[in-house]
Amino acid sequence: VAANSIKRAACAATVLVWGLCWLTPTPEPLKIVVIIPLLLLLPGLVVIRGALRKKAMNFEFLILAIGMSVALTIVLGLVLHGLNALNSGGWGAAISALLAVAIWRWLFAKDASRKEERLSPFAVAGNRRLAACSGVAAALFAGSIALAHYGADNHRQFAYSELWMVPSEGADSNTISVGVRNDEQKATNYDLEVLVDNKVFVRWPEFRLENDEQWTRELPIPLAIRHSRHVEARLYNRDQPLRIYRRVWLSRDEVASQ
């Protein structure tokens, strides 16, 4: 009776966790922790238990269960594709169905004794020294990946500024967008001028952008210049004010088409 109560409680908890995870905005890492066993262990356990008529969990059973879960997921993807449901809703429904089958089989399995069902990880968790060593190893792995992540994230061989000019889209089509993005790895002062047929049309003298900051302007094109030959944006870096640092342009056809 006690074993059955534990079973029912475990099933209810699994359903609750899965439901919360699926239907509420749960953090990604937590979702992964919940989803992986449901997707890549549970389906295989059900299939392998049925195929091998095995009751006791051992290493081979576990490997076969993981492998069959991967295989089932792939085949399930093909089925969902056929049902036009290859999306988060379809996968969620599929997991729910698999979970229901697994729970039904587990609850009504007659031959499963508590001892046989006991998974070695639970026993492992009871060993303090082992748990401590596993924790230290996991922390070292996590630390090394975090260290590599930090190094990769901060590796910037190129310090650069982006300049662009594109016709604006949408309702207000008589404008062009001009933008600058600073990725010089430091705050930078710029001058920007827009020329129409090589004559300065508008100028933004000395504006400052912090690193990773973006600056954009929508530039209305007056009707009078819409048939001009050439609209060009020139960006100057205040560290080298006499040199054109970046340049972009739109030719006559592009402007005329607005």
Added chain:
Amino acid sequence: MSDGIMLRNRQAIGGDLNGLVGTAAHDLGQRGHGSRIWRTLLRLLGIAPFDRSVDQPTAPSSLAWPQAIAVNAGVASLLAAASANASRIGQDWATIGFYISIAIIFLPVGFRLALPDVCRSERIANLLIAALGLFALRVIRAPLFFVGHDEYLHWTTAQNIIETGHLFSSNVLFPIGPAYPGLEVVVTAIAELSGASVFVSALVLLSIARLLFVGALYLIYERIAGSARRASLACLFYMGCSTFVFFDTNFSYESLAMPLFALALLINLRVRDWRGTGLPRLLTTFALAVLSLSMTHHVTAYALAALLIGLFLLETISGGAAAARVGLAVAAVLAIAIPTGWSHFVGNPGEAYLGPVFENALYDVVRLVHFSTGRKLFTGDDGAVAPLWQRSMTLASVGLICLGLVLGFFRSLSFAGAPFARGIAPKTWSSVFGWTNSPVILLTMLTFGYPISIVLRLTRGGWEIGNRIGPFAFLGVGIVLSIAATTCLKGESKSVWRAACISAIATIILVGGVISSEGPRILVPARYQVSADAASIEPMGVAAALWTKQWLGAENHFAADRVNRLLLSTYGRQLVSTTLQHGYDAGEVMVAEKFGPKEVAVLQKVGIDYLFTDLRLTTGLPVVGAYFDGATADQMLFAPPKPESLLKFNTMDGVNRVFDNGYAVIFDVRALSGRK
């Protein structure tokens, strides 16, 4: 050996081969020196009854060592992370530091597995720690985004699945990929359910696939070798396969196909050993495994079919149990029918894809035989030469594997009960084939694939096939080397020096394999390199690709070089031009010194909207051998393209220059291509 002795040997069929040796020695009379050599040679090759004393007694269960080994692997991964960061700031010691971290993870595992009095659970735990530790190095190497060329091809397919909610959407970079979407299905399932990125979902799946593969491999070896020690050592030597550590952990279909292959093989061995009722249920699970493999990777599925046909034939020839033969026959039929059926279902894309690969490989091998071509060993396409220690380690690795194969080949056949390898001359033809362990015979024969893979790797066209043969050939190499190690080095000995020796050999094989796969470019370097995949993919290129999506919208038709094409397709979600898709190489327009009617025609035929010109291409030769896709544009270049060629569009009417970051410029050429 003289012809006379050979004749006598043949005449003496029916006796013990050891007796033969004695007879031959006796006949040689005073020529005892020759007989000693002959006997020594037979002993060296292991042509004798197999010594089962190496099967260790059961040791008490203990997980003390795995705890220490796990902590050791964690410390080694810290060294690896420090090395990866050092490489990014140009420290010379970085590469060697990274290789040392691989050795640090592996050495203690090898040491424990080589000892005879280690329990099964510790062996499994140590193997899984080694697998995860080595997988951690893959994450440390590329912790932010994919860096392998093929990974971007599969990422595109995965993104298509997420965006369209359907399989089989076209992927111009990789036309055959969508027909084999197994990997992408599982990754997108994790991504859809968790909200994680494709990159994170892929890492999660690949880590599980790695555990699955090593676990299944161990169980396969254990089932056929009947010993936890032999099985764990076989896994240890398998890890020396050049594709194991990095290539087979890429986000690429082989990385999931190999675990599924091992799963199907394991179920097949259960089918072989099955006695009693319930065989149909087991065969159903086998069919499911083969179907998922067929949906994941064509070559691996066909390799499984070939292997299972071989196993069925060997079992039939040796007169194995009838029940086993029936099960194996059904499994072999399923292994042929399911991939063939899947290939037919998706339109047989494999023929067009694999045909040229095999043709080129064969052509290059023929030319290699005539000494008219070949890859320059240890030299990249940009002329960079691997350091001496790496060359030495690779050669040592190949040498040790060959030595192990020589020592282990007949010992493995003897282990499998093949009479001629046990030194027993067969009395009848049927007794020639009287082995008792067909799987070991099959895997031993697979080792012939190893020298073939080495020869293919010496050629430019065959390199890819040689690389693909490796994982299958190593199934045999693993068990043969394991048997060689446990028999030649006195298996029952508890000498730590012998265990250390086996561990050192396995580590040299592993590190040599990684070097032959990754070489000096194992880490992302401090400086950008031209067309070098991992060394070319960096944040500025990613930012430019993201800009195209934000400011130009998705699905514009871009022409770009090899690396930017990947970034535009994935981060930018643009349509990119490939010679494979259009039959024209749009790169030709970019590198041509002048823009004339021919270039206009290419732009119009391909229908290009934008040209992505990366001026960094002008700074060096392409590390992987091509700036674009090896077609017309690359054939036009014998030196880096000139900046003025790439920027010739600056002076052309109707061309807009919409983006400039100082290194890359995007030209809007829709007016020239007639797309506007």
